[in-house]
Amino acid sequence: MADLHIQIRRGKGAIAGQIAAELRDSIRGGRLTPGTRLPATRDLASDLQVSRGVVVEAYEQLVAEGFLISRVGVGTQVTPKNARGVPKPRDTARPRPDQRANQQAGRPGRTPARGTSYYGHRPTSPDLSHFPRERWLAAVRHVLTTVPSDALDYGDPGGVPELREELAGYLRRVRAADVRPENLVIVGGVAQGLSLVLHVLTQQRPIRLAVEDPTSHRQVPLLRRAGARLVPVPVDEQGLDVRRLSGDAVLVTPAHQYPTGVVLSPPRRAALMEWAYAGDRAILEDDYDAEFRFDRDPVGCLQGLAPGRVILSGSVSKALAPGLRLGWVAAPPDLAEAIRRARGELDLGSPVIEQYALAHFLRTGGYDKHLRRMRREYRRRRDALVTALGAELPEVRVKGIDAGLHLYLELPDGWGEPRTVRAARELGLSAEAVGPMREAAGPPAMVVGFARLPVHKAAEAVRGLKVSMSGQISE
Template sequence: MAESWVDSAEALGSDLHLELTGAGGRRAALMRALRDAIRSGRLAPGTRLPPYRSLAADLGVARNTVADAYAELVAEGWLTARQGSGTRVAPRADPPAARRTGRPAVRTDSARGVNRADGGRETAPRPVHSLLQGRPDAAAFPRTAWLASARRALTAAPSEAFGPGDPHGRPELRRALADYLSRARGVRTAPDRIVICSGFAHALRLLSGTRALRHKAAVEAYGLDFHRSLLAAAGIRTVPLPLDEDGARTEELAARRDLRGVRAVLLTPAHQFPTGGPLHPERRATAVDWARAGGGLIVEDDYDGEFRYDRRPVGAVQGLDPDRVLYVGSVSKSLSPALRLGWMVLPDALVDEVLAAKGEREGWASALDQLTLADFLESGGYDRHVRRMRRRYRRRRDQLVAALAERAPHIRVSGIAAGLHAVLALPPGTERSTVRAAASHGLALDGLAGYRHPDATGPAHDGLVVGYATPPDHAFAKALDALCRALPPGENPR
């Protein structure tokens, strides 16, 4: 029987799980099992079935039993058989019924371009275009260069790289990052102070288990609610710092009564997310002075640090004081969020704590991806890709600005000196209706209100967060057209 299974696997190359139950003999049971698998959708139309000999060996039945069952199901229309193509599940006029989820099934009314639930109520159409922030152009991933780095990395990898992971991260990647971050971002570090993670959210989870973040932390008044939720789940209260055109008002760290006891502040100094703009040099220095005076910590999210268009990239705050600034970066914007690769550059005093929080086994970042990224950095592939994408995203930004100047000159756009998104200021009270109008035009985008800290003081501003990196090149013009059609009209001149 063992030999039959080996032969079957070699001939088939894939497995098919069927349970033969019920009365009527093995052939009838096999036919029932195949009909049920097709009817339920588990075997989709076009799926190639195993050859007679392979399936017979797997199921422990005679070869003629399988052949007869296939032949009868072909005659009934469940299967098709063609010379050279094998036996396949036949196309069916009606797809299997959707699984019940407790929600009404949704179907598309192609004549009107809207979706309708079973009750006939119109809902917003599924997005055709996306201008959501935080997503690079997936089609621009450097597949050829990445594959070349992967081949080189696998060829040179030591055997121990294929064993259990090290929570510190691969030494090859930590060395490459120390060189790159020093050269490109002004970070002062050594490989031993770098811990590999899967991105900023993972870094927050790890830091929440250390003394770096305790009970209360200051954050920018606008930012990702997801990050605030992670901290809240760890029992850490977040206190918002107001923002203006110079970034977070870090002078309030030492002045405000409700910020007493805060020993950590989370900042996006290279390009404030989502409002845009770098943190002013004086406010950078003020934050560092605050951390030094009170034993505090700055957690620097180097969001979009590599994508500046109007001048040289702003260096990392970490370079001002490596013992008081914890630097976090990732490839989610520069390469792809699918890689799940990020890094923390830690003060010496926190390295052991973070490694203890992470645990003995690396469960997040693939060692093979780490090795590939190390080669990609050292070979210059990463620099070339970033420069190429910087040019592409700048063209996207310029297209967005030009379209708004032509079709919506009353809309002010900001945050365009860097990053992958811009903020469009809207007339008061129009944000929700504009987001709904965009959805009606098949466009997905975010309003600014969703990023505002619930405890933030001062006036809230209506606006849109427009991610111009997401659409592929061929769809970008149509996405901009949908955006311009959704924007509120300007005042008519008198």
């Protein structure tokens, strides 16, 4: 039985998070070797003088992330080497290239134009009326009064060093990433990040890129333009079906699959790692809204399990605003350098003042504070919409509610996707049909965003949808 040597710092954050972080670091650093059995939760809780529930929460977090496995009769242990996909610690091998929610929304009797929405442009749109204008303005003022003039010149196309330093710390702390500043490249959002990654990977030969089915139809043209040949792979209740994977690389949304909202299960995470290592393949991880998890701490990113195999892309589009066009790519060192060079050849880098402002926002705690506030608010709005759907439309199956900014609704027989989406949009809801996102056939479904739907409007919107769809037949 391992002696874990865990240090608890009272008053320095959630104790479960501290335990999980120390265990995660011990596994990565090789102090806890694959197959090591951990103490029972009751025993470790007694040793640390904390409640058993705190230890259970820490263990569950690491099981979800793939660092631990838990089996009846065996207990909890570090994922063994012979388990599917367990990486070696610190593997750095390069993957082979092979203003308010429309203010008119609350006005009684106002109907949006046909096909439009006043509760969000897209189902994944954040509530931009809550953008922290004053704090962001303070950050910009700080930048303009403190940075030297030379800082406003052409800089490193990989990004401002101060921002990469702050982001590396943030991603290690919040997303359980295994990243250093030199592995980060600042980009203009996830879309540009993915384009740059594929541009680099396709320089030696064409790439067959496995993508989730269903997947965001907005990304498909981008991926193809970047030179990838797409190979759809089905998604089920556990996430991407790794058994059906083929190709040279895969693009996944493991923390909250779009559009289904499924979280990639621990066995599938392990199987995906094995697939990548066995075939010297790359995993492109789109971490688009993982910070908004409502039932527990956000599940750590895949990159933290295999930093030499996973290329992580993220942005502030959901946390702050899409219009900032600030994102990042975390990649193995040589690949990160190739992406940095490609960024320089494309447009010389991202806007400098905004990068310094985000660095200041992260360093002073403004970003964390804003996320905590919005996580509470989005949970209220999600709960209101889910409750209303359960009361008024119990025949609609609601899925994907643990995280993110949207719900996945499987529609009852007789509800055609086009008609249902039109009805939802005419009520102001941000809705999209799932059919155009699929290659394989599936039950009729639609995605509905809740980030801009006020709590007091949820029941009214659902009742309106019920009336609109009463007696409808499928199209």
